[in-house]
Amino acid sequence: MPELENQTNESSESLAVRGPNQTSRYVNPIALSARFADAVEEVIEALGEVTIVIRRDRLIELMQFLRDEPSLKFNFLSDASGVDLGEFAEPRFAVAYHLYSLPHNHRLRIKVFLEEDDAWVPTVSEIWKSAGWLEREIYDMFGVDFVDHPDLRRILMPADYEGYPLRKDFPVKGY
């Protein structure tokens, strides 16, 4: 893997954010491009980590850009996870993607917020194969639909299971 030899690539050092207690570097790439100015809803920098909240309809385009842009090269999808913000929250769900760049050694979190009655996201499994199971798990646990996913089935719960266990209104105890 030739790309990995320059792990200490400092080209984006000016944008790097260092957090306390650890040395993960997060990068704030929006400054690099005005292309997504209208799609980005919020950029949050806290605890040394950068979160970009993006509109759902531009997600795929942004992810593709983040993976392919030479100065960013987020070629590794670390994690994708669902978040239930609570039964009465508006919007209710969020899907958080944690991206990592092996060549540049930096990270970024992308978030999409979803309404309860409109809980779907386009799949990123075409961009990173690893998203396949991660998205299935979110579907299984939260009931978020991933449009165009090649194999969207329950993964941890039985196929005929009803309900979404990690939703906040799912009971912890039985009767």
Added chain:
Amino acid sequence: MISTKEIVVPTASVTALGKRDPLGDQRMTVSLGPQHPSTHGVLRVEVELDGEVVVAARPDIGYLHTGMEKTMENQKWQQVVTITCRMDYLNSMGNDLGYVLAVEKLLGVEATPRTQVLRVLLTELNRICSHLVWWGTHVMDIGAMSPFFYAFDQREKILDLFECVSGARFHQSYFRIGGLQADLPDTFMPLLKEFVAQFPDFLKMANKLVSGNKIFQTRTKGIGIIGAEDAINWGLSGPSLRASGVNWDIRKSEPYTGYETYDFDVPLAQDGDIWARYVVRMREMEESLKIVQQAIDRLPAGPIQSDHPKLKLPDRDLMKQHIDVMIHHFLLASEGFTVPIGEVYFPIESARGELGYYLISDGKEKPWRVRVKTPSFMNLQVLPKMAEGQLLADLIGIIGSIDIVLGDIDR
């Protein structure tokens, strides 16, 4: 006479493929597991076979799903430590470490120097311990019985060490937010030094016994290959990724707990086959031993608990004199402490790869969301790609070579 067409028409393979394959009639679908020792737990693999050749392997997981994340969200911050080690039960110290560090980051607390060194020491011992189980079982899967006993003999010695520090052999929960359960007992260091002194001999013996074995090498070389490009795209991490020639170890790239101050190498292999993954893990044990040795040499004296008022129980004598100190103690013990609003993603290098804790705090005594990105979950996803076109017997070797732990996958 019955034609072959009437004998085997596996409906599962037809539905899973979505269409009837022209050769499909001669294929057989076998359910491997979930109750089978070679699947390292309760993994079921639906294998579609053409004779002895694997046409498709579809892992079916969830048999060990216990709702860990949900449970954690209903426990207090400090109680979660007792659950984390039960996910990846072979790398329990590492799992505790990731959680503890993530909460400490939310709180803005740094552990004391002695605690940091002890955390590194025990995590690396646990890495050796985990690799020993992998070595014993993986080699046994391929057909060698006795190495298993040698591996477990060594592992027993490490478990004795864990028992010595924490009282528990498997689920130690020794790392606590802001510190440790207790300081080292006096009996620990002599035991540890005894272990460290004899372990290189074990490794030499292990290499002589298995690594140099021609049958073992023939069974592993050139099988279950995955290239670097694919491995990254499929989210492989840890030794399995490094065996494809990708130099990524979180201990080096995003060091935590002072890993940047230790001198160790990251073993790499280029071929991406079972043998490459074997070599990487065998060499990792040597490197971990190097780190353990350095940690022993530099272990500083001093407190193990950070002074943060939320994390340290008040002084016993002060409690008897001041009512407010007593109240503070009572609230800490009964209600727990609150953590500032925020979210963190904390990745660490577990024995299997990138273990990430994504925590969201809403400022209360319990975490709002605990998401654990576990390495085995991602590594197992690649299995169909590695197994395609291999022999069924080699599939067993491939499962062993990605070193999965089902508790880590299903959570």
